[in-house]
Amino acid sequence: MNSRLAKFAIGQVVRHRIFPFRGVVFDVDPVFANTEEWWQSIPEDIRPTKDQPFYHLLAENDDNSYVAYVSEQNLLPDDSGEPVGHPQTSVIFESFDHGLYKLRPRISH
Incomplete structure (x- = not known):
């Protein structure tokens, strides 16, 4: 798989193209890094390709x-x-x- 540079940055607020939610990016995977079961659970007609950045979001909807x-x-x-x-x-x-x-500064030693 080829990976590419992420379009969105950590701390950026984004919204979903199809579903009514938005969130803030807190981590980015250069390519898909979740389980095959998770990926297969997405309806095939809207299932994304794996060779693109995937974003971890603190997300919210109306509920x-x-x-x-x-x-x-x-x-x-x-x-x-x-x-x-x-x-x-x-x-x-x-x-x-x-x-x-x-981002908050990270504490390390």
């Missing part, structure tokens, strides 16, 4: 918050300028400014 794993082809930039209401955003990110989240 709840959750973690989503989404292919690049199914994401669009969210231009609302609004923060994501997911309760874990404050754990991973320290601030939200001009439509972007800033």
Whole structure:
């Protein structure tokens, strides 16, 4: 599989192209890195290719918050300028400014 550079950045707010949810990117896989069972569970007519970046999102819809794993082809930039209401955003990110989240510094030794 060939991988390519990710179109979206960590901290960027995005929305799903098909389903009514949005989220903030907190990690990126250069190509599909989930289980075959997960990939096969996606309806074939909308199943994405594996050779593209996949994004881990702190996601939300009108009903709840959750973690989503989404292919690049199914994401669009969210231009609302609004923060994501997911309760874990404050754990991973320290601030939200001009439509972007800033990661908290990592503690290491």
